[in-house]
Amino acid sequence: MGAGALYIVIFVLIFNWNSRSHSFYHLLFLSECLFLMNTTKMLYHQPRPYFVDDEINSLESCTAEYGNPSGHSLFSAAFFMFIYLDVWHIDSQKRKESQTKWLLSLFGCVFMFILIGFARLYVGAHSMNQILYGWLLGIWIALYNHYCFREFIIDHIETVIHRKSRYQQRKNFNITQSIIVATALFLTVYFIQILTYIIVDVTFTADPIWEQRIYLKCSNIEAGTRQMFNDKSVLFASITVIVYTSYLALISNRRQFGATWPDMYKTSIKKVLLRFVIIGLLCGLPGLIILIKFQLDIAILIIIKTAVCMIIGFLLFGVTHYFFVKFDLLNNENKNENDDEECETSLISQETAENKIN
Helix, strand or coil: CCCHHHHHHHHHHHHHHCCHHHHHHHHHHHHHHHHHHHHHHHHHCCCCHHHHCCCCCCCCCCCECCCCCCHHHHHHHHHHHHHHHHHHHHCHHHHHHCHHHHHHHHHHHHHHHHHHHHHHHHCCCCCHHHHHHHHHHHHHHHHHHHHHHHHHHHHHHHHHHCCCHHHHHHCCCCHHHHHHHHHHHHHHHHHHHHHHHHHHHHHCCCCHHHHHHHHHHCCCCCCCCCCEHHHHHHHHHHHHHHHHHHHHHHHHHHHHHCCCCCCCCCCCHHHHHHHHHHHHHHHHHHHHHHHCCCCCCHHHHHHHHHHHHHHHHHHHHHHHHHHHHHCCCCCCCCHHHHHHHHHHHHHHHHHHHHHHHC
16 A cells, blocks of 8 residues: 555546546646655665664565655655545535535545555654655645646646637647747756766765665565666656656647547446556556566666656557547547537637738
8 A cells, every 4th residue: 555556546547537637637746746756765865774774674575765755655645635635626615515524534544644654664664754754745745736736737738638729829828838848847857866866876875784684685676686776766767757748648639639628538437448448558568668677777777768658658648549539438428519619719710810911
């Protein structure tokens, strides 16, 4: 509980059921959490308890990554609070009608991430300060995203995929400018992680005894593996690029297929399951490549995993939509209304252009 697989499963459920704008917001949030975890682990390079104490053994499969902050604590606190705040925002009217339900929901969220944190302490994976720091970072990033980013991100993606040219002109929406800004942000976030790795690698050398204890206590860690210390964190940096190519895929889809329409994912269970199959077939193999532990130079591994993650972003938010449309797996009830609005907007744009010429 609290491992990365849980959040991937929940995200796919949200992606297949909710709007594209909302699922992109969730993906962006997970990428931010991963970026924060990677960067802080590398900067602090603080050992886990079983790295430094001969009497402490990990009661689960070992990880040789640095321990501060606790990734499980950070992600669990961030994700449970994020989901709670998101549901609270959508269902605010019902919250007023049923305070007890929402207070119990809040208690449940807090209880879950506290339970996960203490479980990490119990199995010897983290010290208490690492768990507390993970909780604090997780709660902070959930609150910050909800109150500072949520409306802007969802509104912006809605502009990209739903709303019409007239709205875009009013909002001064510019595709080229958006791509440039997204690329600049992607490069900044990506290379912050790479530079952090390089700086720490040059200025800090892990105690050789830590490595000896890992090999002695952890049967799942092979000698010479690239899954140790900061190497593992910097390899995770490749996953953060998925959100960038997902954004480009949304823009590409808008240009190729036109605007999407509301409630297009509200379909029968059969169509939902078929969409899951398509997502699995398209993204399953690249996802497995990320998990394979290749014994290659760290720079080559970073390049390979980054390239694969970029492909996953395009597949997830781009190619899947093509197959959903091709196999009629979407709810088309509001599509005609959307097409009518597109035509109306096009006529208005033409009239505006003609008036300018005249």
